[in-house]
Amino acid sequence: MNLYRYIQKKKGITFLIFFAVMLVSCKKQLEYVTYGTFSETFPGNAAEANAAVSYSYTAMVQKTVWSLDWNYTRAQDLAATDEMDCNWGWDRFRSLNFDPDFTLVTQNYTFFVAFISQITLYIDKIEKLNMADADLKAQYIGELKGLRGYYANFLYSHFGPVPIRVNPEEINNPDAPVLARPTDEEMVNQIVSDLTDAIAVLPDNFTGSDYGRFSKAAALTCRMKLYMQLKRWNDAIIDGETIKTLGFQLISNYNDNFGPQAKGGNTEIIFPIVCTPTASYNANMWFAYVMPGDYQNPDGVAITAWNGFRMPWNTYRKFDTVNDQRTLRLLRYYPANSRGNGTWVWRDALTGDTATSLSGGTVTPAGTLYGNATMVNRGAFGAPSSYRGAVPMKFAIDESGANSQNMNMDFVIYRYADVLLLLAEAYNNTDQTGKAIPLIDEIRNRAGLANTSAISKVDVQAAIENERLFELYLEGTRRDDLIRWGKFTQRAVDDKYNLINPNWSSGSIGANKYLLYPIPRSVISQSNGVITQNPGYE
Structure with a gap:
């Protein structure tokens, strides 16, 4: 069976999978490989199991960070916080103006619900495979459960508890009833169960x-x-302390996490999306969107x-x-081709x-200004491109x-610095502030800054909140942090964006509803009301 377009249809569910050019992370560092044809029972052997697992990573690229187009989840999350503004009129995200027909956000629900069902089928089929390498089989299942x-x-944090299929018999049964939304506890237990199963069998870290x-x-x-x-601070502390035993540590230069030095990994990056500039799919397009x-x-x-x-001023x-060395690629000044004669100015x-020049600062080879500086020989050498904020080169x-x-630079999904700051926050919230402060200082010292002056629980929390912005800006953590x-919603009020959102209300529903996206109206309708809408979007 040729799987260039492998389509599996089950009354109401269609999975379209492009396998002729498949994203592969095993043995190929996320390169693209042509597999040709597969069996009717795909995945029916070890090679096809590898292909199925590799395909299950593609949602990372398809919907997460490959592009900063507003169809992609990281761009949407950034635009709804104080980290990012956009010259292209993304005020609907800035004002949190969502409704059940706003396809740009609701499409993420339908995409990931279907994708999770596909992973469930892969897990079932690989569990039934007779693979010679039992450890590799366990790894494949662990990866799939981890990804699920x-x-x-992601679904839970953006839409609340939603019905996902983890029973393969239901997916293959056209007469299976529509699943109602689970309780918070039920969905959390399912997520924790999958991640716990993955933790039990996967290696500490993948390298090479x-x-x-x-x-x-x-x-x-x-x-x-x-x-x-x-x-659940104590549970978070246990996981954070476990991660600390796995050999990770901060690298000496913060900026090397986002440069060629990070290709192939380092001691700080826990999970990346490996990017290649010549690929049509898993390429990093950051500069195209921000410069x-x-x-x-x-x-x-x-x-x-x-x-x-832009990063708002x-x-x-x-x-x-x-x-702060972390601002080396956060630009107020940049070299501009605005003289019309092929030369550049600041x-x-x-x-x-x-x-025509700068003084008092340090100019890196990339043109980034660092430190105190003044512009010399100011003049009108062309119209400005934008005033909406600083340039987040990163x-x-x-x-x-x-x-x-x-670009050839990898996207970072998880870093050890993120874990240290989360651990500090968890310690502080369990009245173990003395354990939180050294973790903050470890982050600050690497950035060239002195130890924090915070001592009280309140001040340490404020210091953690600041450091999470400074350390992790534009890495996709800000939405969860503000929530x-x-x-989270106060940012929209502070920026006066609530004034342009006709659905905004100062009441509890009006404010709190924006913590979640609406369930697609089509899902509510097609389920005949079995699946209910999030509060405030009815």
């Missing part, structure tokens, strides 16, 4: 040719994050720049841009002013020049 838990946790696979450390981090959102249209790379490497995303001003993204420039639009701290 990861995707289910297996780098990029979902490991024990990744499953522990995912479970820890779930416990943090539930404020100003007039950006001129001093090194001469061509960069596609669509002038999209109110957020940027919270950073210590003089001393652009001030805040004021729009340009100058990544190093791909000096290979293999593709002006796609956990009770500050």
Whole structure:
């Protein structure tokens, strides 16, 4: 059977799988491999089991971070927080203006529910396979359960408890009844069960040719994050302390996590999406979305720049841009091709002013300004590109020049620094503030900063909240953080975006409903009301 378009139909469920060019993480570091044909009983042998597991990673790319288009979950999450603004009119995300017909967010529900069902079928078939390598078979099942838990946790954090199929007999039964929404406890137990099963069989971390696979450390981090959102502090502490025993540590240079030095992994990155510039699918398009249209790379490497995303100035001003090494690629000043004669000048993204030179700061080869600086010989060398915020470069420039639009830098999903700050927060919330402070200092010292001055529980919590912004900006953690701290909807109010949202209400439902997305209206209708809507979206 040729699986270039393998379509499995079950009354109301259609899975479309493109296997001719499949994303593979096993032995190929997420490269694309053509598999040709597969058996009717796919996966029916060890090679096909490998292909099925590899395919199950594709949702990471399809819906998570491959692109920063507003169809992708990381972009949506960033745009709903104080970390990102957009020049393209994403005010509907900024104002949290969601409804059951807003396809850009509701499509994530239907996509991941169906994808989880497919993983459930793979788990069932691989469990029944007679594989010579029993350990590899256990690993495949562990990876699939870990990924199912990861995707289910996404659904839970964005839509609340939702019905997912973990019984393969139900998926294959066209007469199976529609599942009602589970309770919070039931869905949490399912997620924890999958992640716990994965933790039991997966290696601590994948390296070498297996780098990029979902490991024990990744499953522990995912479970820890779930416990943090539930404020199950003691459970989070157990997972955080377990991760600390697995050999991870902060690398000496924060910025190397987002440059070529991180290719193939390091001691800090727990789980990445491995990217290649020449691939049509798993490429990192960050610069295309964030760099100003007039950006001129001093090194001469061509960069596609669509002038999209910015960090709002109110957020940027919270950073210590003089001393904090984490701001090396968070730009107020950048080299701009605005003189019209092929030469570049410095652009001030805040004021729009340009100058022929800078003084008092350190200019990196990538054109990033670091430290105190003043613009010299200011003048009008062209119209500014945007005033909406600082340029969140974040990544190093791909000096290979293999593709002006796609970078070779990997996307980081989980880092050890994230775990340390979550652990500090959990300790602080269990009145073990003395254990939290050294973890904060470890993060700050690596960034070139002195120890925190915070001592009291309240001040230490504030310090943790600041460090999570400074350390993890634009890595996809901010939405969960603000929700956990009770500050998610307040951001929209502070930015006056509630004034342009016609559905906003100052009442408890009006504020709290924005913590979750609405269930798609079509799902409610097709279930004949068995699946109910989230409060406030009825």
